[in-house]
Amino acid sequence: MGFWQVGVGLVVFLALGYSEALWRNKRSSNYFFMPRALSKVQKTDSRMPPIPQKYDPSNLVLVPQKLPAPFPVQKPARSDFKKPSQDVLGVQSKELLLGPVQKLTWRFPSLPEEPTQPSVPFNLRHPVPARSVAARCAENSVYVEVMQDFFGNGKPLKSSAFTLGGCTATGEDPSAQVLLFESELHGCGSILTVTEDELVYTFKLVYTPQEVLYGVPIVRSSSAVVGIECHYSRKHNVSSDALMPNWIPYAASKAAEEIFVFSLRLMTDDWQFERPSNQYFLGDIINIEASVQPYNHVPIRVFVDSCVATTVPDAASIPRYSFIENNGCLVDAKLTGSRSQFMPRTQIDTLQFQLEAFRFQEEISGFVYITCVLKVAAASTPTNVEQKACSFSANRWVSADGDDQVCGCCDATCGIRSGSDQLKDLQWNRAVVGPIRVKDRFGPM
Secondary structure, rough: OHHHHHHHHHHHHHHHHHHHHHHHHHOOOOOOOOOHHHHHHHHOOOOOOOOOOOOOOOOOOOOOOOOOOOOOOEEEEEEOOOOOOOOOOHHHHHHHHOOOOOOOOOOOOOOOOOOOOOOOOOOOOOOOOOOOEEEEEEEOEEEEEEEEOOOOOOOOOOHEEEEEEEEEEEEEEEEOOOEEEEEEOOOOEEEOOOOOOEEEEEEEEOOOOHHHHHHOOOOOOEEEEEEEEEEEEEOOEEOOOOOOOOOOOOHHHHOOOOOOEEEEEOOOOOOOOOOOOOOOOOOOOOEEEEEEEEOOOEEEEEEEEEEEEEEEOOOOOOOOOEEEEOOOOOOHHHHOOOOOOOOOOOOOOEEEEEEEOOOOOOOOOEEEEEEEEEEEOOOOOOOOOOOEEEEEEOOOOEEEEOHHHHHHHHHHHOOOOOOOOOOOOOEEEEEEEEOOOOOOOOOOO
16 A cells, blocks of 8 residues: 555545544534634634634623524324324423323213193093984985084095995085985995894995005094994885875775875795795795785775886896786796786785795895885775786686786786776885795705
8 A cells, every 4th residue: 555545544534533523512512503604704814703612691702592493392192083183382291391180070960950840730632423424214225424524623524535335425515514425225335134023234434544545654534434224124014195096985085094004925825924934945935915904994905016026125126027017917927837826815905926936047145025016996996907916827817806807908018097987096005025035945055
């Protein structure tokens, strides 16, 4: 190694040593970095006193200044969400310098007492059943009136909410807020119940809340069903005011002031009593007696002008079978070859006839109703084409009163009486017997 290389290494070593000493001196002193201009002044002007290397308050040549920190010392704190947060004002640092903080005791705050409710006079008002439905049973129909304020709470309901056995209202009175229903006895879903003495037709008036139709999940009224019953006597005695004839003899005028009671009854085989049962089998003979009871001493005669059989009490219903027509001609024997006939008259106020039992096709119930038109005349009046009782027997027409000539019109149309030859009818009326239940002679039904 040459001398020149040794000299360079020595210079580098001295420079590094001087730099390290100078760095230690700066760390131990509180001086900041000295400007380069002062260093030049000190080097160029040897007459200026040297700048002290340590802080001397009496020497005001250069007083070192500490620049304040832009923000106080901050310490991390824990927030409620377990994230570090900064104390911007430095309050936490100052509290830590005050010493230990006394532990606080915490408890739930006491709730304020609610004021006492004063006694209030109150009575629960229970709903009172509303009288909002009225019904009237006629001879072959029923009439029902329904108030639209159905529940009596002052809130009228829509007519579409009410049905009578599935039938809607037939009329409405907007001023009175009343709905009207009308139905035949066998219509609008009626149910027939037969007891020993009565026929009972039951209807159901149904109210359906409108909310159900609207599809909303709430209701403000409950559904309701009102039962309506019409009771009818099975004996079917009929009476009404007298009908004044055009020709009025003394006896007829006296009889016209009275009331007549008609009856149509099922009789036993010996005709002595009313039959207690209405059940027959196909092919049996049904004994039927028509009678009239006058409340006077004038003798009168009863006739069966016409009869029709139906499956319901309504004589105009379908199907129906007319077996007495043309003013007293019993045509069943001629039409079907049956044994049906009028019995010879034994009393002037009674007329008996026999009908061979039958039932309607495709009618599984087997019920038959018989509706007849009955009329009376003075017993002194002879039989004629409009007042007769004729049966078809041995291929000819015969009269229950013995005068077969009056039956000659049964195969045609019996003539209408003229003004000078008018007959002395006093009264006529309609009577019904039934239901008569006809079963198959063999097999269940």
